[in-house]
Amino acid sequence: MELIFLCPAIKKAIGGVKVIYRQVELIHQLGKSAGFSAAVMHPNTWFFRVRWFDSQVPLKKAFFKLRWMGKPSFSNLTGVFDAQRHMVVIPELWARKYGTQLANMGVSYAIYVQNGYYITKGQPADLDRAYQSARCILTISDDASRCVALAFPGVENKILRVHYSVDAQRFWPDQSKENIITYMPRKLADHSSKVLFFLRHHLPAHWKIVPIDGMNEEQVAALLKRSKIFMAFSHFEGCPLPPLEAALSGNQVIGYTGQGAKEYWRPEIFEEVASGDVVGFAQRVLAKVQAIDQAGQFVLPMTTIRALADTYSDAQERNDMLAFLNAMGLNTNGLPT
Numbered sequence: 001m002e003l004i005f006l007c008p009a010i011k012k013a014i015g016g017v018k019v020i021y022r023q024v025e026l027i028h029q030l031g032k033s034a035g036f037s038a039a040v041m042h043p044n045t046w047f048f049r050v051r052w053f054d055s056q057v058p059l060k061k062a063f064f065k066l067r068w069m070g071k072p073s074f075s076n077l078t079g080v081f082d083a084q085r086h087m088v089v090i091p092e093l094w095a096r097k098y099g100t101q102l103a104n105m106g107v108s109y110a111i112y113v114q115n116g117y118y119i120t121k122g123q124p125a126d127l128d129r130a131y132q133s134a135r136c137i138l139t140i141s142d143d144a145s146r147c148v149a150l151a152f153p154g155v156e157n158k159i160l161r162v163h164y165s166v167d168a169q170r171f172w173p174d175q176s177k178e179n180i181i182t183y184m185p186r187k188l189a190d191h192s193s194k195v196l197f198f199l200r201h202h203l204p205a206h207w208k209i210v211p212i213d214g215m216n217e218e219q220v221a222a223l224l225k226r227s228k229i230f231m232a233f234s235h236f237e238g239c240p241l242p243p244l245e246a247a248l249s250g251n252q253v254i255g256y257t258g259q260g261a262k263e264y265w266r267p268e269i270f271e272e273v274a275s276g277d278v279v280g281f282a283q284r285v286l287a288k289v290q291a292i293d294q295a296g297q298f299v300l301p302m303t304t305i306r307a308l309a310d311t312y313s314d315a316q317e318r319n320d321m322l323a324f325l326n327a328m329g330l331n332t333n334g335l336p337t
Helices: 015-031 092-105 124-133 142-151 189-199 217-226 241-248 260-264 278-295 302-311 314-328
Strands: 002-006 037-041 086-091 109-113 136-139 159-161 180-183 208-211 229-237 252-259 270-272
Touching: 002 015, 015 037, 015 241, 015 314, 086 092, 092 109, 092 124, 109 124, 109 142, 109 314, 124 142, 136 142, 136 314, 142 159, 142 260, 159 314, 180 217, 189 229, 189 278, 217 241, 229 241, 229 260, 229 278, 241 252, 241 260, 241 302, 252 260, 252 278
Parallel strands: 002 037, 002 086, 086 109, 109 136, 136 159, 180 208, 180 229, 229 252, 252 270
Antiparallel strands: none
């Protein structure tokens, strides 16, 4: 049996794509001793592979037939998957177009909800059938689980909350800090540009703002190790990865939770700003800069950082993936936890 995770072909750095790659790579390793394999499939591409982080994940290629030209979003899965050889995991954004097709084909599938606010896209009847017919519904956070349970009554017993892991060897405060504020300009660009505008006449000259843009994972980690403050512009996200990576790298994080980040938003590290309050955002950043300067030293809340690292660890992710394999009926050989 082959477990295939469908994944959009996105070149820019997207945390959800990294999570899929890493978890498929883990499942593939687990499956070697249990008689199954796992792979990522980017539909209708041939040479695409994500390059901004390192991965040895197996890739499977396939072209889906078009129902009519110009509408690849309505691609036809006929002949691509075999119910006797394949199980499929589809992202929540594609539940509307692939869920009912897989159900009609008799192919066992799961839906991976990395953002509980994307599950509304599509015709309600198609979405209802897709979620009701799924064998398992993976959710990346407690907030995503809440969204699915509210939207699709009756599927609660199929919901499996899973965690991603953050590489604590890479995202860890193991070097001296500088007076740097970081942020990701692709996240709510209009909001971040306004915050920077309000900061421009008030930020002390010995502080600087550095955007995280066009960097690979190693470069991002290196910058987060040096910075002291990370500005989070999360908008309706399942469990945003960048603020957590920043926190584990020893940053004070100021900004939006995107709802999904509330589960790890510890007051020792994180400071919430109401979404859209860009003036208040700038004021919070300036207050934090002043507090750091007055303290004379930058103290790291290592107890909280270690607790977060344990929650989003390799061990937790492995246990969650084993639970998923059990739900799909693939862990028949009793892989050890």
